[in-house]
Structures are given as C-alpha cells and as structure tokens.
Amino acid sequence: MSATPTLQKHAKARRGGIFRWSRQVGWKHLVALVVMAYALFPLLYIVSTSLTDMGGIENFTFFGQFYTKNYTDLLTSPDYPFVTWMKNTVTIAGVTAILSVSISAFAAFAFSRLRFKGRRPGLLALILVQMFPSILGLTAVYGILSKLTDYVPAIGLGTKAGLILVYLGGSLGGGTYLMYGFFNTIPKELDEAAKIDGATHTQIYFKILLRLIAPILAVMALLSFIGTFGDYVLASIVFQKPEQLTVAVGLNLLLADPWSKNWAMFAAGAVMSSAPIVILFVSLQKYITNGLTGGAVKG
Amino acid sequence: MRKRLQKFDLNSGGTPSLRGTLVKILLLGLVDAGIGFVITLLFGKEKFGFAFFIGAVTLLVNWIYLRRGGLPAKYLAPGVILLLAFQVYVVCFSGYISTTNYGTLHNGSFAEALDAIQQAAIAPIEGATEYELKVARSSDGALQFIAIDTAAGKVFAGGSDYKKHPFHELTQADGLVKDEAGYPTEVKGLTFLTDDEIVNNSSDVVALKVPLGPDIDKDGFLATVDGYLAQQNKFSYVYDEKTRSMVRLADNKTFIADGKVGFFKNAEDGELLSDIGWQVNIGTKNYSRIFTDKDLRGPLTGIIIWTFLFAFLSVFTTFVLGLILALIFNDSRIRGLRIYRAIFILPYAFPAFLSAYVWRGMFNTQNGFINRSLLSFMGDNPIPWLEQQGPARAAVLLVNLWLGFPYMFLICTGALQAIPSDLSEAASIDGASAWKQIRAIKLPLLLVSLAPLLIASFAYNFNNFGVIYLVTAGGPFLDPTLKVSAGATDILITFVYRIAFSGSVGADYGLASAFSVLIFLLIGSISFFSFKRTRGLEELTQ
Numbered sequence: 001m002s003a004t005p006t007l008q009k010h011a012k013a014r015r016g017g018i019f020r021w022s023r024q025v026g027w028k029h030l031v032a033l034v035v036m037a038y039a040l041f042p043l044l045y046i047v048s049t050s051l052t053d054m055g056g057i058e059n060f061t062f063f064g065q066f067y068t069k070n071y072t073d074l075l076t077s078p079d080y081p082f083v084t085w086m087k088n089t090v091t092i093a094g095v096t097a098i099l100s101v102s103i104s105a106f107a108a109f110a111f112s113r114l115r116f117k118g119r120r121p122g123l124l125a126l127i128l129v130q131m132f133p134s135i136l137g138l139t140a141v142y143g144i145l146s147k148l149t150d151y152v153p154a155i156g157l158g159t160k161a162g163l164i165l166v167y168l169g170g171s172l173g174g175g176t177y178l179m180y181g182f183f184n185t186i187p188k189e190l191d192e193a194a195k196i197d198g199a200t201h202t203q204i205y206f207k208i209l210l211r212l213i214a215p216i217l218a219v220m221a222l223l224s225f226i227g228t229f230g231d232y233v234l235a236s237i238v239f240q241k242p243e244q245l246t247v248a249v250g251l252n253l254l255l256a257d258p259w260s261k262n263w264a265m266f267a268a269g270a271v272m273s274s275a276p277i278v279i280l281f282v283s284l285q286k287y288i289t290n291g292l293t294g295g296a297v298k299g
Numbered sequence: 300m301r302k303r304l305q306k307f308d309l310n311s312g313g314t315p316s317l318r319g320t321l322v323k324i325l326l327l328g329l330v331d332a333g334i335g336f337v338i339t340l341l342f343g344k345e346k347f348g349f350a351f352f353i354g355a356v357t358l359l360v361n362w363i364y365l366r367r368g369g370l371p372a373k374y375l376a377p378g379v380i381l382l383l384a385f386q387v388y389v390v391c392f393s394g395y396i397s398t399t400n401y402g403t404l405h406n407g408s409f410a411e412a413l414d415a416i417q418q419a420a421i422a423p424i425e426g427a428t429e430y431e432l433k434v435a436r437s438s439d440g441a442l443q444f445i446a447i448d449t450a451a452g453k454v455f456a457g458g459s460d461y462k463k464h465p466f467h468e469l470t471q472a473d474g475l476v477k478d479e480a481g482y483p484t485e486v487k488g489l490t491f492l493t494d495d496e497i498v499n500n501s502s503d504v505v506a507l508k509v510p511l512g513p514d515i516d517k518d519g520f521l522a523t524v525d526g527y528l529a530q531q532n533k534f535s536y537v538y539d540e541k542t543r544s545m546v547r548l549a550d551n552k553t554f555i556a557d558g559k560v561g562f563f564k565n566a567e568d569g570e571l572l573s574d575i576g577w578q579v580n581i582g583t584k585n586y587s588r589i590f591t592d593k594d595l596r597g598p599l600t601g602i603i604i605w606t607f608l609f610a611f612l613s614v615f616t617t618f619v620l621g622l623i624l625a626l627i628f629n630d631s632r633i634r635g636l637r638i639y640r641a642i643f644i645l646p647y648a649f650p651a652f653l654s655a656y657v658w659r660g661m662f663n664t665q666n667g668f669i670n671r672s673l674l675s676f677m678g679d680n681p682i683p684w685l686e687q688q689g690p691a692r693a694a695v696l697l698v699n700l701w702l703g704f705p706y707m708f709l710i711c712t713g714a715l716q717a718i719p720s721d722l723s724e725a726a727s728i729d730g731a732s733a734w735k736q737i738r739a740i741k742l743p744l745l746l747v748s749l750a751p752l753l754i755a756s757f758a759y760n761f762n763n764f765g766v767i768y769l770v771t772a773g774g775p776f777l778d779p780t781l782k783v784s785a786g787a788t789d790i791l792i793t794f795v796y797r798i799a800f801s802g803s804v805g806a807d808y809g810l811a812s813a814f815s816v817l818i819f820l821l822i823g824s825i826s827f828f829s830f831k832r833t834r835g836l837e838e839l840t841q
C-alpha cells in the first residue's frame with residue numbers, strides 16, 4: 001500500500017473506467033446537484049421575484065420576466081430611503097464589527113496569556129452571561145437608552161452610537177470566548193522566545209499574536225457584521241424616524257402594509273442588500289471554516 | 300504547566316517603548332477630555348449622581364493604565380466595562396423587574412400615576428361660562444390665558460401658578476385696552492401671542508391649566524383644546540396627600556393607594572378607581588403566577604415541549620444533513636468541489652431575516668411558490684402551510700434546516716479535515732470498509748470535537764426568536780378561547796415576547812422578566828452541565 005491512498009484510489013478509478021467512476025465519484029455530482037438546487041431555489045426565487053412587474057406574490061413564474069423597475073423604484077422612492085438605510089447599516093455594522101473584534105481580542109489575550117485571580121470564573125461568567133436571551137433584555141436596554149437620552153443625548157435613543165454600544169455589550173462575551181480558543185492554538189513558546197529577546201507585552205500582542213490570527217480576526221469581523229446587519233429587534237426599538245432606520249427595519253416597513261403589496265420591491269431590496277455580503281462570504285469561505293471551528297476543533 | 304507559565308509571566312516583560320507610552324497617554328487624554336466634556340454637560344443638567352459615577356469610573360480607568368503592573372486589567376478594562384454596562388446590568392435589571400408589576404398598567408412612579416389618573420378624569424363644570432381665549436406671555440415668560448366673557452363684557456387673566464398669576468378680572472387699572480367689539484388688545488405687562496405663535500407652542504398651550512381659585516381641586520381650572528375657546532373644568536377625583544387616598548366627587552367614594560397592588564382601591568368592595576397604576580414590588584408573585592396561573596399553565600406545557608422538540612430537531616436535522624454532506628464531499632477526487640462548497644454555504648451567507656421573509660412568502664398557501672409551483676400536482680388540495688399546526692411546525696423546521704445545514708456542513712468539514720489521515724490509512728490497511736471507518740473512527744472523533752458547538756447550537760435554537768417570529772409569528776392561533784394567546788409554533792421566547800410587548804391587557808414586563816430569568820437559568824444549567832461532560836470547558840471545570 002502506498003502512503004498516499006487518495007492518489008492511488010484516483011488512479012484506480014481512472015483505470016476502472018466510467019462505470020467505476022460513477023460508482024465512486026460520479027454519484028456525488030448528482031447529490032451535489034440536488035443539494036445545490038435546495039440551497040439555491042429560495043435565492044433564485046427572490047432574484048426572480050425582484051425582476052417581475054407585479055407588486056405582490058401572485059402569478060409568479062420562474063424568471064418569466066426581466067423588469068428592473070423595482071430596483072429603480074426602490075432607489076428613488078421618497079417613502080423608503082433605501083440608500084440611506086444601507087449607509088446607516090454599513091456604518092453601524094462596520095463600527096460594531098471592528099470594535100467588538102478588537103475589544104474581544106484584548107480580553108482574550110489576557111485570558112489566554114496572563115494569569116490572574118478570577119481568570120477561570122471570569123471565563124465561565126463570559127459564557128453564562130451570553131445565555132441570557134437578549135430579546136428579553138429589551139426592556140432593560142430601552143430603559144438604559146432612554147436614561148442616556150436624558151443624560152448624554154449623543155449616545156441615547158435614536159443615535160447610531162447608542163445602538164453600537166448595545167451591540168458591543170451583547171457580542172463581547174461570545175466573541176472573547178471564541179477568540180480565547182484561537183489564542184490558545186498559538187504555541188506559548190512563541191511569546192516566551194520573544195520575551196527572552198526583550199519584547200514588551202504590547203509588542204508580543206500587536207506584532208506577534210495579532211498578526212498570526214489576523215485571518216481569523218477578519219472572519220470574526222465579517223460574522224459580526226452579518227449578525228448586526230441582520231438584527232431587527234434591537235434596531236427597531238432604537239430608531240423611529242424613516243431616515244434613521246437600518247435595512248432590516250426598513251425592509252420590514254415595505255412589508256408592513258398589506259404585506260404582499262410591495263413584495264417585488266422588497267425582493268429588489270433583499271437582493272441589493274445581501275449581494276455584497278454573499279460575495280464577501282463566498283470569497284472568504286476557506287477562512288470562515290477555520291473561523292467557526294478553530295477555537296473548538298483543534299484536531 | 301501553570302508553574303512554568305508563571306516563570307515566563309509577561310508581567311515582567313521588557314521596558315515599554317517611548318512610542319507606546321506616548322500613544323497610551325494620547326488615547327487616555329482623548330478619553331479623559333471626552334468624559335470631562337460629558338461631565339460638564341451633566342453638571343449643567345444637574346445630574347450630579349451620574350456625573351460623579353462616570354467621573355469615578357474614569358479615574359479608575361486612568362489608574363489602571365497609568366500604574367505599573369496590573370497587566371491583566373489593562374487588557375480587560377474596555378471589554379469588562381462594556382459588558383457590565385450593557386449585558387450584566389441588563390441581566391440584573393431584568394431580575395429586578397421580575398419582582399415588580401412593571402407593565403403598561405404599572406408604567407411609572409406613584410407621582411406619574413397620580414398625575415395620569417387626574418388628567419384622565421377631567422370633567423367640565425356644568426353650566427359654567429365658556430370663555431373666548433387669547434394667549435399671552437407675562438414678563439417672566441410664563442404663558443397666561445386671557446379669558447373673555449363676551450356676554451357679560453368681562454375680561455379675566457391668569458397663569459398656571461395661582462400665587463404668581465392669580466386668575467382675576469382685568470380692569471383699566473391693569474392697563475386693559477379693548478377694541479370696539481370688546482376684545483382686549485393690550486394689557487400692561489403681557490405680550491399677546493399671534494395665531495402663528497399659538498400654533499408653534501400648541502403643546503404648551505393645550506397642557507396649560509389655569510386654576511380658578513387657590514385650591515385647584517375644589518375651584519377647578521381653565522383649559523383649552525383648540526386655543527380659541529377655554530372651558531372651566533374640574534378634576535373628577537380629589538387627592539388627599541395625608542391619607543394617600545383619592546375621593547371620587549361623583550359619589551364621594553374613597554380609594555386608598557394600595558402599595559401591594561399598585562392601584563387606588565376601595566377598602567370595602569375592592570373596586571379600582573382606575574386601571575392606571577404605578578410600579579410596586581410584588582416579590583415572587585410573577586414567579587408563582589407562572590406555575591399556578593391556569594391561563595398561563597394551560598398553553599405553557601405544550602409550548603415547553605415544542606420548544607425542546609424544536610431545538611432538538613433543529614440541531615439534529617441540520618447536523619445530520621451537514622454531516623452527510625461533509626462525509627460525501629470531503630473527497631478531493633470530485634471536480635468542481637470548490638464551486639459546490641461555495642454554493643452549499645450560500646444560505647448561511649444570506650442575511651437570516653431576509654431568508655425568513657422569503658420563506659414566509661414561499662409558504663403562502665394560495666400564492667406561495669411552494670404550493671403553486673413545486674407542489675402544483677396537489678391541485679385543489681394545497682397544503683395549508685401556515686394555517687394548521689402540523690404543516691406550520693414542519694415549515695419552521697424546514698426553514699431552519701435550510702438556514703442551518705451550511706453551518707453544520709462547514710464545521711463538520713473542518714473537523715473531518717482535522718482528523719489525522721494516518722488513522723484512516725491504518726484502518727484501511729486493516730481492511731476496514733469505508734462505512735466502518737466512518738462509524739468507528741470518524742464519527743466518535745467528530746462528536747467529541749463538535750459537542751460544544753452542538754450544545755451551543757441547541758442553546759441558540761432554544762431561543763431562536765428570529766425564525767419563529769419572522770416566519771409564523773408564533774401562529775397559527777388556533778384556540779381563540781385562550782386568555783393569553785399562544786400559537787401552534789410558539790416557542791417559549793416568542794410566547795414571552797408577546798407577553799412582554801403585546802399582551803391583551805398591554806405589556807407585562809414583570810411577568811416576562813420572570814420568564815426570562817427562568818429561561819436563562821434553564822438554558823444556562825443545561826449548557827453548563829453538558830459542557831461539563833464534554834471537553835469544551837475542561838480547563839474551566841476540572
């Protein structure tokens with residue numbers, strides 16, 4: 001037996017001809033087709049809907065029509081300022097992603113590399129506090145923000161900064177714990193060696209560790225971005241005015257009146273707002289797998 | 300292990316660089332300047348308590364970063380502060396709310412409730428003159444009503460503060476000048492508002508109550524709804540501060556402020572004066588209600604069972620599909636593997652709230668894509684996806700399968716690739732079949748490394764508000780006789796959300812918070828103990 005069984009099997013499959021190929025590999029392509037259809041059809045459906053000229057969901061035919069009117073309508077609509085919503089969302093989700101990743105990384109470094117009293121209980125508390133259903137904290141969140149509106153209006157209700165702070169508070173526990181796993185995968189001998197060479201803790205943190213986990217940081221930021229992008233409930237209690245809304249809350253407005261009336265226009269909004277994320281996600285796919293499992297799955 | 304680490308403790312690292320110190324001082328300076336600005340603003344608003352509080356926190360932060368050593372605190376401070384302010388505080392606050400009756404009916408303090416009750420019970424004094432109205436401002440800026448009794452040819456004026464601006468008849472001694480029709484045009488010390496100014500200040504004008512005598516409860520007051528006419532009104536209830544009670548003038552019945560229930564209540568027959576109440580502490584009543592209230596307990600049992608079922612089936616279906624796909628497609632012989640994988644994970648990349656809406660549209664019984672196109676062969680008997688319990692539950696599980704299988708596919712693939720290849724090689728040398736390799740080697744290893752993620756996924760789906768709320772909103776609501784409405788696909792969290800924000804008698808935050816504390820304890824302990832059994836938290840719990 002050779003040390004590279006995969007290569008060997010490969011050769012065998014070729015030698016065995018089409019019959020063996022279809023038994024070993026070919027059927028997998030069939031499975032792939034079925035799964036792709038399953039994964040794609042809701043997405044194709046929404047793309048197709050966005051190109052129809054009817055308002056509601058009636059009389060739909062798959063890619064039967066190619067009208068772009070829904071897109072131009074939505075982009076120019078005075079009632080539904082979609083472009084403003086996108087700008088709001090990208091700002092909020094972007095700032096949240098960057099800050100939450102940086103702050104989590106700081107804390108995770110302390111948990112992974114430093115030894116201090118209360119480290120273990122601290123880690124445990126991080127995970128447990130995460131378990132509180134955030135939807136049910138809404139009353140408290142609303143209470144905090146309305147107090148802040150009286151005290152420091154710049155971070156109160158109806159402000160992006162206020163919402164960002166709330167998101168940050170909510171994401172730090174889980175983020176820190178995941179990141180803690182990633183820091184642990186980097187051998188401690190590395191920073192020990194650097195220390196012997198006279199590196200300070202900031203140099204070890206910024207110049208060695210942070211650079212080593214940079215791809216994971218990017219993935220965590222992307223996942224946080226998507227999470228914030230998709231949040232409906234928190235954003236809907238913080239913002240009221242149409243021009244302040246995020247995409248999630250705004251698109252919900254489109255479906256608010258008899259809900260199928262603006263269905264095609266909603267579809268256009270869904271396609272436009274999700275396209276950049278989907279592209280980014282697919283192109284970073286390789287890193288995302290590591291980002292999801294790296295902390296827990298060390299092999 | 301720990302000893303060795305301590306020897307290399309980073310705390311005793313090299314000397315900090317000049318640039319690092321400068322950056323640190325600059326950042327701290329910026330933070331301090333910002334906070335200083337906020338504190339001056341707070342002093343301006345006389346919020347001294349809060350100003351001192353954030354001042355103290357800022358001092359603490361400065362101390363943490365400026366002192367030597369104490370390295371962990373330097374890395375933890377920003378996260379800990381945010382976590383305390385927006386997560387721990389939220390949990391504690393909910394815990395506190397769960398011991399109160401806070402809700403739509405008990406929305407604020409006693410003083411606020413008192414005010415609201417009185418405002419809601421204003422009746423015009425029967426047979427009293429209705430005045431024509433002009434609005435003016437006195438030299439101290441207070442709004443004044445100038446009331447004109449056209450029949451008697453008299454003019455009165457007064458403001459909201461009876462001591463400063465008592466309601467009295469104006470004479471020429473007050474510098475009153477009238478036009479030919481008898482309307483005042485000038486009064487000494489008063490500036491008349493133009494119509495535009497009245498409109499601009501309409502909320503103040505409408506809120507103004509001008510007492511007709513020294514005791515507003517007895518003498519009544521003047522108020523307007525349109526800015527042109529003013530009516531003489533009286534409160535229907537009179538409050539006595541000494542006995543903390545209200546007297547209903549219509550029948551002279553006394554209602555005492557009951558601190559136990561937060562309502563004004565008659566001592567004898569228990570009648571409530573108004574359904575407006577105030578927030579009081581009711582101890583563990585919300586908790587005991589959950590376990591004893593028949594209206595809640597009826598639907599609750601079913602909801603809890605379905606919640607566990609939903610969470611379990613969601614994890615199970617997504618994991619099985621993801622695992623099967625990962626096993627099939629962890630095979631470098633397949634051409635176009637990258638493209639396949641990219642398309643498989645598309646549902647995960649698509650923002651979840653959009654997916655939920657799209658699926659809701661597709662499940663529409665009459666016009667939805669699924670019934671019209673995919674299942675068109677069912678003809679006149681379409682599946683009532685969102686209208687009956689079974690199909691609706693299947694629908695949310697199908698949506699969740701679609702949303703969740705790519706995640707499971709990704710983590711299973713990652714875990715499979717992390718299994719050292721020599722294991723499979725050794726097994727195939729020993730003649731183990733592909734199936735046996737999977738069952739005896741890969742699956743056990745996978746389960747060990749993925750268990751923490753599966754538990755986390757269970758906890759997540761247990762509270763998967765988004766999918767249920769956006770696809771079915773908990774519906775269909777098949778039993779209209781329930782006092783607390785509960786739908787066929789309601790999981791705990793959506794049920795509680797409805798109690799909290801849109802109950803039939805308005806919001807009941809107290810009860811909802813009690814629920815959320817219980818859910819928190821339940822899911823926290825389930826996760827804690829299952830983590831304990833896996834290696835996920837080995838380091839923490841050993």
